[in-house]
Amino acid sequence: MNDLSCVGVTKKFGEFTAVRNVSLEVPPGSFFSILGPSGCGKTTLMRMIAGFETPSAGDIRIKGESVINLAPNKRNVKMVFQHLALFPMMNVGENIAYGLRCQGEQKSEIPEKVRKVLDRVGLPGVEDKRIEQLSGGQKQRIAIARCMVLQPDVLLLDEPLGALDLKLREHMKIELKQLQERFETTFLYITHDQSEALVMSDQVAVMNAGGFEQIGSPRALYDDPVSGFVAGFVGDANVLPGTIDEVRGGEARVILDGGGAVLARLADDSNTGDRVEIFVRPEALRIGGDNGSGSLSGKVDSLLFNGAASRILVRLDTGQLVEVADGDQASEVSAHDAVTVSWQPDRARVFVRRPGA
């Protein structure tokens, strides 16, 4: 039985539909992320699971039982808030004991449970510290400990890394994943940061305009996006707008808007004459040669050095900038060189043009 399932969940605020017919299944012990831009409805969905909003339609089940009519304080779903919401007037120990006391835990057992959970998050002996004495990463772990001490069926995390600086965020990503494995609890993680979702999750649901675009493993989303939105949102991609000239097998010949014809894999049911976009990852692009796609000529605009994530920026003759991955800095090009770029047609995807693009 799955720890959490949503069936056709919809939420309307007046005329506006924030969440539209969303269904998901989260298997026990997995790290499930919901990834989407701000305003896509992911926070509303999480608030419905926690019980702070009531769905307009659909059902939410925890361990197979509907919780729609259960008050937030009766659901065994705990939440780490975006700004953590640690109680400033209590010390660390009291913050963690709060939930235990609400559950009517024996007074004599509380200190031991608090001590154990602090051990597990790697902060032993901080019971008497005040919240403002903790660093950002420590607060994060206390917020998780405060929930985990109650042994929830599902832990909800609402962009908890958003307030941290970059270095700490990178560190906490790994730490969160390790904590999830240590506690063997189902995590439902909400984020707009695709790298957080890709690194930590077993499954990711990509959300856009209130609905799910695709649910799959991080690799599946990256390698096999089902829509232009997913291809553009997950990972880096160069987007080349054009019109399909000819469909041959699984490949389409696309005339680019700025001129030039290229081959790419057709990824949805677009047909000849449709206005489309080609998505090519920077690492699929090659400088020079022709890998069967037809090549596009341009000039090297600049070289962006960033270690293994180094890029070559090429300004195509159409005026568009494309990023070419240059991880080992092996290409011997320099700024203003005339170059051609190409790709293997099966590593580029053609999707119908996104609205507004």
Added chain:
Amino acid sequence: MSRDAGRLSLILLFAPFALWIGLLIILPQIGIGYISLREKVGINEYEFGFKNYADFAQAAVYRNTLFRTAWISILVTMLALVLGFPISYYIAKIARERSRAALFLMCLIPLWVSDLVRAYGWIVLLRETGVVSTALVSMGVINEPIEMLYNDVTVIIGLVYTVILFMIVPLVSTMQGMDDSLLEAGFNLGGSRLTVFRRIVVPYAMPGIVAGCIIVFMITAGSYLTPVLLGGKNSSWFTEQIYNQFITRYNWEAGATFGVLLLLFTSLVVWLGLRLTGQSLATTVAKDT
């Protein structure tokens, strides 16, 4: 800016406050304290001593008036807190952004009118020939007009009405700083409404509660117009005794003694109140977060 200039501007900025405290608060209090220690032994003949205080201790009527004033002031403070807390909570957390300012302004409106006019407002409503009494008679609820002024209940109602604003303002400003997610976290971790109120809302609002209670208690204990006008001869309010000594009897020594005693006694009550509720000024009113 050089160090001297910085120091000069600090002195200039501080000067109005220092003058106000020094000339209008400290100096008169020293004067009152001085007069209270002066014993009148003959015409224009004075000695120093505690005779005035001894006189006070022996006259039960004065002592009882002081206790009564303190007791009613405590009651008024508690009523203002109980009534003011939900109002403040509504303004700070439930009302929408736009109506918040309007509601706050509505609470402030009574301050536009002087104490005296407001007290007369109550008199117009509550006297024997007043609005309430006449209305009740014409509706047939009571047979003949009744006098609703000049009793303790009326005095308490009038005082609560006068001071409640000073409870609401500090409460609203502390509670406005409370993030809604604190309440949601309180529920999410299994707390009932009562638990969230008792363990999260009240502790968070504590600086405002302490500030509001101290202000309201001090204003009530030192008020004059409302108890005298609404309570009449029965009010037995301590400030009335001070007024009588200074103005009616021209006994400045006794009046000054009463003044000092009122200040000391109300300060003692505030101190006791803080001790009994386990609060201190440092962790509440002067909290730096």
